[in-house]
Amino acid sequence: MNLTIKKFLKHVLDRKTITRLKDLLYWFDCKLIHFASRTTVLTRLYYLFWSSEFTREMYAVINARRRYLFGRVGSSPSSFILRRNIHRLEKGLVMKPRREVFGEGYIAETVDYFKYCLAEDALLSSERIWATSVLQEYFRTVTSTPSIRQAEQVFIDCLPMIPHASGKLDHKPFSVSSLINVPVSFDDFERLCAQRHSVRSFAPIDVPRELIDKAISVAMTAPSACNRQPFKFYIFDKADEAAQIGGIPMGTAGFSKNFRCIAVLVGDLSAYPFEKDRHIIYIDASLAAMQFQLALETLGLKSCSINWPDIDRHEKLMASKLKLEIFHRPIMLIALGYPDIDSLVPYSAKKAPSDVTLG
Numbered sequence: 001m002n003l004t005i006k007k008f009l010k011h012v013l014d015r016k017t018i019t020r021l022k023d024l025l026y027w028f029d030c031k032l033i034h035f036a037s038r039t040t041v042l043t044r045l046y047y048l049f050w051s052s053e054f055t056r057e058m059y060a061v062i063n064a065r066r067r068y069l070f071g072r073v074g075s076s077p078s079s080f081i082l083r084r085n086i087h088r089l090e091k092g093l094v095m096k097p098r099r100e101v102f103g104e105g106y107i108a109e110t111v112d113y114f115k116y117c118l119a120e121d122a123l124l125s126s127e128r129i130w131a132t133s134v135l136q137e138y139f140r141t142v143t144s145t146p147s148i149r150q151a152e153q154v155f156i157d158c159l160p161m162i163p164h165a166s167g168k169l170d171h172k173p174f175s176v177s178s179l180i181n182v183p184v185s186f187d188d189f190e191r192l193c194a195q196r197h198s199v200r201s202f203a204p205i206d207v208p209r210e211l212i213d214k215a216i217s218v219a220m221t222a223p224s225a226c227n228r229q230p231f232k233f234y235i236f237d238k239a240d241e242a243a244q245i246g247g248i249p250m251g252t253a254g255f256s257k258n259f260r261c262i263a264v265l266v267g268d269l270s271a272y273p274f275e276k277d278r279h280i281i282y283i284d285a286s287l288a289a290m291q292f293q294l295a296l297e298t299l300g301l302k303s304c305s306i307n308w309p310d311i312d313r314h315e316k317l318m319a320s321k322l323k324l325e326i327f328h329r330p331i332m333l334i335a336l337g338y339p340d341i342d343s344l345v346p347y348s349a350k351k352a353p354s355d356v357t358l359g
């Protein structure tokens, strides 16, 4: 229900009547859900005329698509198109057997976009080295066709814009043999995972920024769809800020006041041109979040994931605090810090493998 109507009703009605009204609305909503869930047409009507729960997401997704499709106009380019295409090329390079000609359908777009990003100085240094290495390897390996030759010329024209391009750039496919000897035993890893528990009480000690940065560097080794890594960590490591930001979601009532440091994971929906991929930011960021939390454990820090509620009022508040665009979506928060040694931790019994394994 509209916030202004809610405020007005609170003003003119007593508590009991408001509760009765809420119960009635809930009952009516249940009836509607029962009816609307029968067909997709009825579901559409339900969301069109009754529930606005998905409106913000739709608005965010369509704005993200606009940013992706017309990002070149009026704003600095994002590197997502390039990251995706470079990754497609490196996948082509490792295919067994490798095709003689591959990437022909998108190599022109890739080098054009590369040139454009270089001219706009819109690439991270890691992106510049990675893209240059992969493109060098691609043109060295692929069997040339007229369109590939044309693209290669565009790439060659770019080289003066790339520092150290004449040197050895080796961010290209490498042998799997260097990944075989795992330096961590299963037992050690199991102990680390078992030690991680959600801790909600923190000691009044500042968290050194170097430790957070170390954990983020481990988080960023996580897999992500097409290696886009479409998320950022917003860090608040001053106690008052951490308590304020950590108090915005609903799930921190009663314990946000003692936060010493909070990370807000924010996804960027403009990494994708189509609705079908709108969930990927949540998957990618969550994979990184898990690695982040395990890394914190190894550094003597504890953490607690915090749910981000998709509620307009909360979204607006967080967006204004973090200066987010509409296509930037908070995914989750992570409270972290040194634990208050005198506090308790919920047991949180886990399911057994047999409870969750099928087939």
Ligand SMILES: Cc1cc2nc3c(=O)[nH]c(=O)nc-3n(C[C@H](O)[C@H](O)[C@H](O)COP(=O)(O)O)c2cc1C
Residues within 6 Å of the ligand: 196, 197, 198, 199, 200, 249, 250, 251, 252, 304, 305, 306, 307, 308, 332, 346, 347, 348
């Ligand atoms: C996505 C997600 C959201 C969570 N949100 C909250 C939250 O809002 N408040 C809270 O106290 N704990 C929250 N938790 C922590 C869970 O309650 C906790 O992970 C779970 O009970 C298992 O306990 P453990 O983390 O100690 O293994 C969240 C965890 C996850 C993964």
